[in-house]
Amino acid sequence: MRNGIAKGKQSLGFAEAPYLLSAGTIVGQKESQGPLGKLFDERGQDKNNLFGKTTWEEAESEMQKRACLRAVEKSGIPKDKIRYLFGGDLLRQGTATAMGIESLQIPMFGLFGACSTSGEALALASMTVAGGYADYALAVTSSHFGSAEKEFRFPLGYASQRPLSAQWTVTGSGAFVIGCEKSKVRLSGVTVGKIVDYGLKDSQNMGGCMAPAACDTILTNRKDFGQDLEAYDQIVTGDLGYIGSTILLELLKKNGVDIEDRHMDCGKTIFDQQTQDTHAGGSGCGCAAVTLGSYVVPKICKGEWKKVLFVPTGALMSTVSFNEGESIPGIAHGIVLEHAG
Amino acid sequence: MRNGIAKGKQSLGFAEAPYLLSAGTIVGQKESQGPLGKLFDERGQDKNNLFGKTTWEEAESEMQKRACLRAVEKSGIPKDKIRYLFGGDLLRQGTATAMGIESLQIPMFGLFGACSTSGEALALASMTVAGGYADYALAVTSSHFGSAEKEFRFPLGYASQRPLSAQWTVTGSGAFVIGCEKSKVRLSGVTVGKIVDYGLKDSQNMGGCMAPAACDTILTNRKDFGQDLEAYDQIVTGDLGYIGSTILLELLKKNGVDIEDRHMDCGKTIFDQQTQDTHAGGSGCGCAAVTLGSYVVPKICKGEWKKVLFVPTGALMSTVSFNEGESIPGIAHGIVLEHAG
Numbered sequence: 001m002r003n004g005i006a007k008g009k010q011s012l013g014f015a016e017a018p019y020l021l022s023a024g025t026i027v028g029q030k031e032s033q034g035p036l037g038k039l040f041d042e043r044g045q046d047k048n049n050l051f052g053k054t055t056w057e058e059a060e061s062e063m064q065k066r067a068c069l070r071a072v073e074k075s076g077i078p079k080d081k082i083r084y085l086f087g088g089d090l091l092r093q094g095t096a097t098a099m100g101i102e103s104l105q106i107p108m109f110g111l112f113g114a115c116s117t118s119g120e121a122l123a124l125a126s127m128t129v130a131g132g133y134a135d136y137a138l139a140v141t142s143s144h145f146g147s148a149e150k151e152f153r154f155p156l157g158y159a160s161q162r163p164l165s166a167q168w169t170v171t172g173s174g175a176f177v178i179g180c181e182k183s184k185v186r187l188s189g190v191t192v193g194k195i196v197d198y199g200l201k202d203s204q205n206m207g208g209c210m211a212p213a214a215c216d217t218i219l220t221n222r223k224d225f226g227q228d229l230e231a232y233d234q235i236v237t238g239d240l241g242y243i244g245s246t247i248l249l250e251l252l253k254k255n256g257v258d259i260e261d262r263h264m265d266c267g268k269t270i271f272d273q274q275t276q277d278t279h280a281g282g283s284g285c286g287c288a289a290v291t292l293g294s295y296v297v298p299k300i301c302k303g304e305w306k307k308v309l310f311v312p313t314g315a316l317m318s319t320v321s322f323n324e325g326e327s328i329p330g331i332a333h334g335i336v337l338e339h340a341g
Numbered sequence: 342m343r344n345g346i347a348k349g350k351q352s353l354g355f356a357e358a359p360y361l362l363s364a365g366t367i368v369g370q371k372e373s374q375g376p377l378g379k380l381f382d383e384r385g386q387d388k389n390n391l392f393g394k395t396t397w398e399e400a401e402s403e404m405q406k407r408a409c410l411r412a413v414e415k416s417g418i419p420k421d422k423i424r425y426l427f428g429g430d431l432l433r434q435g436t437a438t439a440m441g442i443e444s445l446q447i448p449m450f451g452l453f454g455a456c457s458t459s460g461e462a463l464a465l466a467s468m469t470v471a472g473g474y475a476d477y478a479l480a481v482t483s484s485h486f487g488s489a490e491k492e493f494r495f496p497l498g499y500a501s502q503r504p505l506s507a508q509w510t511v512t513g514s515g516a517f518v519i520g521c522e523k524s525k526v527r528l529s530g531v532t533v534g535k536i537v538d539y540g541l542k543d544s545q546n547m548g549g550c551m552a553p554a555a556c557d558t559i560l561t562n563r564k565d566f567g568q569d570l571e572a573y574d575q576i577v578t579g580d581l582g583y584i585g586s587t588i589l590l591e592l593l594k595k596n597g598v599d600i601e602d603r604h605m606d607c608g609k610t611i612f613d614q615q616t617q618d619t620h621a622g623g624s625g626c627g628c629a630a631v632t633l634g635s636y637v638v639p640k641i642c643k644g645e646w647k648k649v650l651f652v653p654t655g656a657l658m659s660t661v662s663f664n665e666g667e668s669i670p671g672i673a674h675g676i677v678l679e680h681a682g
Contacts, residue, residue: 005473006424006473006474006475009424009448010424010448012474055665057661057662057665058665083347083350083351084533088453090434091659091661092433092434092492092659092660092661093431093433093453093455093657093658093659093662094453094657095657095658095659095661095662095667098536098657098670098672099657099662099667099670101536102536102538102670105535105536106535107350107351107533107534107535108533108534108535108536108672109452109454109461109464109465109533110452110453110454110461110657110672111450111451111452111453112429112434112435112451112452112453113450113451114434120450120451123450124450124465127468127469127472127474128468130472131468131471131472131473131474132346132347132472133347133353133468133472134347150661151433151661192425192448192449192450193448193449194446194447194448194449195439195442195443195446195449197443316434316435316436316439316440316451317434317436318432318433318434318436319433320398320432320433320436320491320492321398321434321436321440324396324398324399326436326440329439329440329443331439331449331451
């Protein structure tokens with residue numbers, strides 16, 4: 001018997017589900033000062049978020065390494081038992097991940113799914129453990145405000161004005177150990193996203209670009225698993241922020257679905273919009289990962305939420321594609337997490 | 342019973358191995374004029390390799406789409422039966438893949454492993470089919486000389502002189518349909534690579550940067566599967582080129598292993614170094630993919646080679662990491678392909 005059970009067009013259930021054994025989170029100074037500040041494992045105190053390094057890129061790599069080591073330590077599993085690592089980031093050619101996890105010497109699969117990468121990594125790590133390919137696997141993603149602004153926008157020294165629809169890239173990294181041993185959080189299924197393109201071209205309104213993909217993945221999850229979305233105590237989107245979340249809720253309502261009473265968005269949760277000047281909310285691969293690890297997973301562990309659909313969303317673009325006039329399609333992957341009593 | 346059989350530290354064998362059902366290949370003009378020219382499914386005739394588009398990035402995306410459609414057509418499997426797609430390229434934020442496969446509307450996992458991505462995609466597609474997660478999956482990668490020079494080096498208009506150690510990025514895309522139905526090529530195992538860093542920093546000598554990773558993966562494959570490398574009729578590296586191949590053979594000899602009589606490198610095979618002015622050989626995600634699809638796979642189908650180890654190698658760098666003085670580590674994934682009688 002094989003362990004994957006195809007559900008509908010895009011989803012998988014696991015006959016024997018893998019477990020989320022631990023999460024390691026590390027964030028920068030601004031995130032430490034936000035509403036979730038005290039929940040993170042490690043909090044940078046340096047306003048440049050350099051974590052003892054000389055460049056933002058090195059700092060981001062350092063965060064990935066520390067998040068991985070923290071997750072492994074918390075899992076109680078010896079590092080050399082972690083068979084495969086799935087990781088990615090937002091930088092060109094994924095160098096934050098390559099340089100960050102190099103010293104761990106774990107065989108690795110490099111991923112790119114923009115800000116949906118945490119979902120992609122969790123999906124593949126779960127499939128790998130559930131398929132009997134590994135007893136333990138690591139999933140890690142990161143983003144850094146400094147390296148992301150440099151990669152996608154303007155040199156910080158220009159002090160460019162940000163439109164109100166812009167989001168603030170989270171400085172942070174979240175790592176997760178997935179294993180076959182029982183824990184309090186079961187990864188029971190995944191819905192793999194496809195690319196959804198509404199033709200939007202505004203790279204300063206990522207939430208708007210990604211909302212249709214989140215809508216598509218949530219509706220597909222409902223259809224594939226043949227269950228109403230009321231089955232979830234919470235539906236957690238990655239970093240749609242204020243604008244994208246509003247669009248998502250409207251798109252779902254047009255499809256006859258209302259999740260307003262059970263929806264949260266990591267980009268809205270991680271910062272205090274009123275006092276932290278973060279405009280439309282947080283974003284970046286790290287946003288969903290550290291919010292999941294520090295805030296969502298503990299609630300599932302305690303049984304406060306019995307079943308959660310985690311849907312990080314990514315905007316598929318580069319400065320080159322943007323400058324060439326391409327639209328910014330989105331992608332979102334859905335991960336079903338359940339309290340295991 | 343689960344289908345993955347862990348072999349040693351990094352490798353997997355499949356209890357029920359998946360099959361490679363078809364390969365679709367498309368290349369540019371220079372590749373069409375090379376030694377393998379007649380073997381490719383589609384050959385660009387335009388010296389700018391634009392494939393009817395206006396930018397090199399769009400052209401690369403167009404190649405990915407056509408390679409996928411060609412592979413699907415050759416497999417005889419209806420497109421809507423292809424459950425998941427694994428794809429990547431060399432461009433920042435993987436836009437060649439995102440823009441290329443968008444219209445296919447297949448749920449997708451975006452990958453980045455530099456020029457090792459074809460191996461990464463084949464490994465994950467095989468694991469997905471063998472794990473019972475999909476009956477059919479697609480693996481696709483691409484590279485384009487124009488978009489790669491723009492991404493990594495100098496504007497082509499500068500006509501910069503290339504050192505003799507530089508490689509020529511292949512304009513091409515290769516796609517593969519992996520499935521559970523029997524064909525003449527069985528994907529019997531994988532060795533997932535880890536990052537290997539000898540501290541080299543010369544981005545104009547990629548072969549030298551990647552050779553240690555190829556050596557590591559080949560030796561690990563031998564150890565994990567507990568068999569001599571004579572078990573393989575051919576060991577096919579991705580794009581080490583002339584310099585990297587020489588280094589690989591020397592490194593292996595230092596470890597007491599000689600594969601010279603059974604080694605080929607796609608970067609040495611795809612161009613005629615004497616007449617095509619390609620210096621140290623071909624490179625790019627597309628190099629290994631189109632050589633595998635057009636030259637290696639047919640030999641395995643015919644039984645000319647019974648067992649092949651395919652080892653595409655990647656150099657993990659970006660212009661930012663290079664400019665910040667980081668070294669260029671390598672990674673290589675090994676795929677075991679066998680003739681199925």
